[in-house]
Amino acid sequence: MKPLTVRQVTWRALRARRRDLARLGGWSLVEAFPALLAGLLVARAVDDGFLAGRLVDGLAWLGVLAVAVLVGAAATGRTYRSLGAVVEPFRDEVAAQVVRGALRDATRAGGRPDSAAMTRLTHQMEIVRDTFAGLLMVTRGFLFSAGAALLGLLALAPVAAALAAAPLVAGLVVFLAALPAMVTHQRAYVRAGERLGQSAATALAGHRDVLACGAQARVASEVEQRVSAQAAAERTLARMAVIRSLSLGIGGWSPLVVLLVAAPWLVDRGMTAGAILGALIYVSTGLQPALHTLVQGLGGGGLRYAVTLENILRVYPHLPPSAGETPGPRPSTGPVGGLPAAEVRGLTFRYGPNARSVLRNFSLTLADGEHLAVVGPSGAGKSTLAALLAGLVPPQEGTVQLAGTPVADAAPAVLARLRVLLPQEAYVFTGTLADNLRYLRPDADDDTLEVALDALGARPLATRLGGLDAPVVPALLSAGERQLVAAVRAWLAPAPLVLLDEATCHLDPAREATVEAAFARRPGSLVVIAHRISSALRAGRVLVLDGDVPVEGTHEQLLDRSATYRALVGCWDEPMTPSRTVERQG
Structure with missing residues (x-):
């Protein structure tokens, strides 16, 4: 059987829980109502209310926005309930495979217990669970929030939508181009942590022999080297935050600058003050937070998820069928047709x-x-x-x-x-x-x-x-x-x-x-x-x-x-x- 990749395992887990994902998507759509309506309602409140001297109308439009925000907030709570139905069974499947693999390796001929298995089952397993949940949340958040903001901006002013979308796409391209290097450094960090766990476990298990042989300095030096290697890998990983900041600057802040600089030109083309304010709201409360969440989520938790699950699959390459999947044919469980026991x-x-x-x-x-x-x-x-x-x-x-x-x-x-x-x-x-x-x-x-x-x-x-x-x-x-x-x-x-x-x-x-x-x-x-x-x-x-x-x-x-x-x-x-x-x- 060919070992599964991170992409295959993730896709299989999502496909097996299509109903729960559909429920998550439905509540996410309701949650995105404020992002879709915010700019339009603010533009109406300004142009048809406050600037027109109709205070009550302006407040009424803002009241509609407040109701949309409350509906979105209620939907947010539902999204987390739906998220648990997808994440927890997947976590249980991966944990079960780690346990099975560790027991199989420990009990096979010539096998022995693997101290790194405990790291995989505790620290790494929690990383997979938490980052898988975070990955789902930031991905669906970007798709629904950024999509709703772009649709609202397009309905408000197509020209402003084009001006905001160009730097947003540029920021995404910069981030996606740097992802392979981020994955490499994240992988080095996970491997360094695992080697440190193995080295420390070996030193602790054999501490009597270490003392008896007078090898304290040598063993301490080897563990110290593992600690230093992990620290170096973590520092390198931290420096990759510069790329995330660059992509956020291009995709998140540049659209605001572009709209502000282009404001006189947009007014000359017939955009009202309320429409310009609404466009800025779409960018500042919709596109920018969505991009920030996506970049931070993929660049942080997404990388940890991919590399940590990859590391688990490297040791235990075959996961059991996901819940909801139909397993393959099973052999007979008893003597059939005169077969020997x-x-x-x-x-x-x-x-x-x-x-x-x-x-x-x-x-x-x-x-x-x-x-x-x-x-x-x-x-x-x-x-x-x-x-x-x-x-x-x-x-x-x-x-x-x-x-x-x-x-x-x-x-x-x-x-x-x-x-x-x-x-x-x-x-x-x-x-x-x-x-x-x-x-x-x-x-x-x-x-x-x-x-x-x-x-x-x-x-x-x-x-x-x-x-x-x-x-x-x-x-x-x-x-x-x-x-x-x-x-x-x-x-x-x-x-x-x-x-x-x-x-x-x-x-x-x-x-x-x-x-x-x-x-x-x-x-x-x-x-x-x-x-x-x-x-x-x-x-x-x-x-x-x-x-x-x-x-x-x-x-x-x-x-x-x-x-x-x-x-x-x-x-x-x-x-x-x-x-x-x-x-x-x-």
Whole structure:
């Protein structure tokens, strides 16, 4: 997929919210009434009222202008409400992509947390949100206010409109010609700030090592260089304000000078004093403020928006579909037409370019409805295989498909519908028990939750907590209780494939047997990273990973074919306590 540009992302966000933009434009049109009528009404008040000796008429025309101003002020409040409907969803989309990208980079093979991601998510994200809103406001303000002023000026005196428009266009040309250089300097400023954040985060994270090695001066010097570079970039950016002032002088103040100088000539051509005053009002209260707002907005916030969003897209190039857009076709979320639940072909994975391969040219097919146990010594790649099947890490070679869908190309939402992974460290959040259980299936009613609690033997825990509506405090639960809550949550998930990565290691053997039996009865397929012999005995097929060639078969077959499996069974059987005896028989 080709990375999106700032222009494409902005256009897509605006196009997806056409209705909200239309509402914003409608209120902006009402807001522009004072700019459209100001000069005409002042000209009437002067020529037909005050200069004609009719004070009441003059005041009446000014009263009409006051009413127009009040209507415009009321519309201004509405424009800000409409603006939020456009800006906030866009901000949420970009923030979600930053979070997804940072998590993906931190959890991929060889990846590590990026300290600059926090800068992008906080400082840079707020810049994008605020400047996107400002960009919309100044652009629509210039279009409607300057357009209304020019229309009013044209209706009042076409010659005066031509005299005012010429320097206005010249000022815009000067500003637009300088925009590329402004973008370059703004980009340098953003990059300098990001490098400063990375340097400072690295220095703070390793401060003990810095002190131990006596490298305080060197590290402080490196951070100081980053500070100086950012300060220099900011000073250069500030100097670009001269160009903005020049364009404002040409486009904003020159029309006033031109009209004042040309006033005698305009009077000779028949313009009245009221018309000249009205023309000056159009320029001073309409064209000049609109141009000033546009230049300051584009030259300040507009540049920050373009460069900051460009920087985010450089790191996280693909944004999710905007709200209101129709996403592309989605893969099937379950086995279709006899497709296997999971299919692995030629898989090779290592944790670094020079590391030993954890899995090498590995292939596996998991049929729909099959129950597979994965065993092996510590470090053999069991959890790595679970992560690869779940699509959390990409292999260096080979492919992984779930129900015919390649996990490498599947969006996170699609993967969530295809599989559920339950790791050893169970996550339970503060909230009610029902909230925790519905996390992967929000539409589940209370009866469904009750059935799940009974199926996995979690009824005593739910009773002790006080029922579905009882608050859950994770710190007050044992490791086994947290695993049980997470297991019920995973059992309720609609995904057809369940991956249990030592997810029941803190449960007693009897409770573990109940949980695994419930998952085995559940429609779909089950992969269990086994840590007890009973888990392997309950599975229809067992896969042994031992750092060499993987071996698979039933429990009895592997006792004959795999020395590693026999060794594991021996370790599991010793010491042979009564509980172990019961476990072996189960």
